Amino acid sequence: xxxxxxxxxxxxxxxxxxxxxxxxxxxxxxxxxxxxxxxxxxxxxxxxxxxxxxxxxxxxxxxxxxxxxxxxxxxxxxxxxxxxxxxxxxxxxxxxxxxxxxxxxxxxxxxxxxxxxxxxxxxxxxxxxxxxxxxxxxxxxxxxxxxxxxxxxxxx
Numbered sequence: 001x002x003x004x005x006x007x008x009x010x011x012x013x014x015x016x017x018x019x020x021x022x023x024x025x026x027x028x029x030x031x032x033x034x035x036x037x038x039x040x041x042x043x044x045x046x047x048x049x050x051x052x053x054x055x056x057x058x059x060x061x062x063x064x065x066x067x068x069x070x071x072x073x074x075x076x077x078x079x080x081x082x083x084x085x086x087x088x089x090x091x092x093x094x095x096x097x098x099x100x101x102x103x104x105x106x107x108x109x110x111x112x113x114x115x116x117x118x119x120x121x122x123x124x125x126x127x128x129x130x131x132x133x134x135x136x137x138x139x140x141x142x143x144x145x146x147x148x149x150x151x152x153x154x155x156x
Contacts, residue, residue, distance in 0.1 A: 053142040
């Protein structure tokens with residue numbers, strides 16, 4: 001009986017450790033998300049667009065607020081930024097995030113901060129939330145949808 005209890009406790013502890021840390025599939029999903037963010041932060045459109053599926057549903061806080069591909073979103077973002085004097089945009093993701101995978105689909109929700117300069121003045125947008133859906137295909141995980149929910153804004 002003691003051996004059975006010890007085995008059950010070990011299984012419970014081991015499963016808790018697996019949940020606490022990222023498994024390899026979750027790490028692969030986050031690699032794609034981080035590729036997009038790193039591309040955005042380094043002005044590397046190729047890295048950003050490679051992380052997206054050809055069709056990507058996007059909701060964001062600047063007009064026209066909805067797009068159906070990362071390339072059309074990026075063009076709209078660049079036009080919006082230029083028209084509004086926005087430069088040096090950087091996205092920082094929080095360490096606390098949710099990554100749920102079911103089959104070939106993944107759901108990611110992560111608190112984020114967007115910082116930039118608006119006509120040379122620093123702007124900080126903490127408390128935002130970025131929610132994404134990814135699908136795994138022959139090329140690996142690709143972003144198929146995302147929504148950015150604006151947090152508090154300072155200076156814009």
